[in-house]
Amino acid sequence: MTNEDIARQTIEVIWCRGEVDRIPEFYTEDFHAHQPNIRLNWTGVPGRPNWVGHEGLRNIVTWIKSVCPDYHEAPQLVVGSGDMVAMRMINTGTHTGRAVGRFQPSGKSFEAVDTMFVRMVGGRIAEQWGLFDQHAVCVQLGFVEPSELVIYG
Secondary structure, X not given: OOHHHHHHHHHHHHHHOXXXXXXXXXXXXXXEEEOOOOOOOOOOOOOOOOOEHHHHHHHHHHHHHHHOOOOEEEEEEEEEEOOEEEEEEEEEEEOOOOXXXXXXXXXXXEEEEEEEEEEEEOOEEEEEEEEEOHHHHHHHOXXXXXXXXXXXX
16 A cells, blocks of 8 residues: 555544544554644634644544534545655534534534645654644634635635
C-alpha cells in the first residue's frame, strides 16, 4: 500500500467512521499535529486542543464526533512525494450532537475545505500540518455572522 493509500484509509477509518481504537494502526506514538493558532473553536473543546500522541488525537476525534456525529472528510486530491502526502478535502457535518458553548444542536450542516500535509514514518502518520476553514464552519452553523468583507457569492 502506498503512503497515499494509507492517508486515504486513515481519513476513512479514524475521521469518518470514528474508530479511535485503531489510531495506533495509522499514527505513530509520538504523532504531532502542527495546527495554526486559530481562535475559532467550532467544536467547543475546552482550552487549546492537544494534537499530540494517540491520546490527544483520540480526544480530538471523539470531541468532533460528539458535536457532529456525521462528520465526514472526503479527499478530493491526494498527492505523495517521498515520505510526504498532501491532501485537499471537503469536510462536512451536521450539528446534531452536544451543545457548543451557548449554541444548542441546530441541525444545521456545514461544508468546508481542509488542506492537510502529513509526514509518514514506517507506514504511519508521524506529523501533520493542516488548515481547515473553521470560519466557514462557524458561519454555516450559525455561531458567527458572515463577514461584511465577503464580496463573492
